[in-house]
Amino acid sequence: MGKILSLDIGGTKILGALFDEKGEILKREKKSSKSNKGIEKVKNQIKKVIDILIEGETDIEAIGCGVPGIIKEGKILFTPNIPLSGFSLKEFLEENYKVDVYVGNDANVALYGEYNTESISKYDNIVGFFIGTGFGGGIIIDRKIYKGSIGASAEIGHITVNPDGPYCGCGSRGCVESFASKVAIQKSLSNQIRKGRDSSIKEYILDDSIIKSSILLKAYEENDELVVEIMDEVAKYIGIVSANIMNIFNPQIIILGGGLIESFSDKLLDTINEYSKKYSLKQNYESTEFKIASLGDDACIFGAYQMAKNRVD
Structure with a gap:
């Protein structure tokens, strides 16, 4: 298994981490989500975090994401605090980075993280x-x-x-x-x-x-x-x-x-x-x-x- 990139996309921040094959964090990056500036700005902030984390890396296998709101098949049906309602995050990231992308509600994803401790x-x-x-x-x-x-x-x-x-x-x-x-x-x-x-x-x-x-x-x-x-x-x-x-x-x-x-x-x-x-x-x-x-x-x-x-x- 190659490296995995994970994202926590929230109303105020985007936190990202790059994990190695053993599940250890190699790099971290954090940026403001700039939610008040519209969807294009948020998308640019997501890409900035990813681009910094994968710079110089060639074996990224997958991306996992947690986003607040109602998520179905990688699409954000509704989110109250970020201008991403109706946006397919999975499609956007797969088109830009050519890897498998997994998207879930951020709290479900966080609970899954705790559950694995x-x-x-x-x-x-x-x-x-x-x-x-x-x-x-x-x-x-x-x-x-x-x-x-x-x-x-x-x-x-x-x-x-x-x-x-x-x-x-x-x-x-x-x-x-x-x-x-x-x-x-x-x-x-x-x-x-x-x-x-x-x-x-x-x-x-x-x-x-x-x-x-x-x-x-x-x-x-x-x-x-x-x-x-x-x-x-x-x-x-x-x-x-x-x-x-x-x-x-x-x-x-x-x-x-x-x-x-x-x-x-x-x-x-x-x-x-x-x-x-x-x-x-x-x-x-x-x-x-x-x-x-x-x-x-x-x-x-x-x-x-x-x-x-x-x-x-």
């Missing part, structure tokens, strides 16, 4: 939450990724947790993503600061960029009143949606990952547990374990590698 591979039924710019979900049932009839399963971020809540990027209202994601946190902080609330991170909020998780964490650890209040609400809604998932799927484990969780680690777990216990059946709560993702922000690139290696899409 030693500590998780023993479980049969797993649900993953991957919380960063958005709120992605993945489901493994009986050791297989569950995709649904058109590849639209596990859109956990778009479970309604408050029908009177804010509008979501998907067009609906009160989705958990509209409460528990970096986009949602940014909006909440901005709204409160504009109403006169004070915060140590005010300077980071009043511009157009999405706040970094590390800045949020620092303010949280310093007991910034507004940040603590909003992050407690984030954890509450993660707990509520966890309870829903427990009652529907009764998984053995819920994995919490993504950039936001990677920064905060288990600091939100007490509140998540409190609300998941409150709103789930006792037996379901007691039979489900929470675990912080071990691969951190690399889960999707490792999952994309495994997907391409195992010819899974």
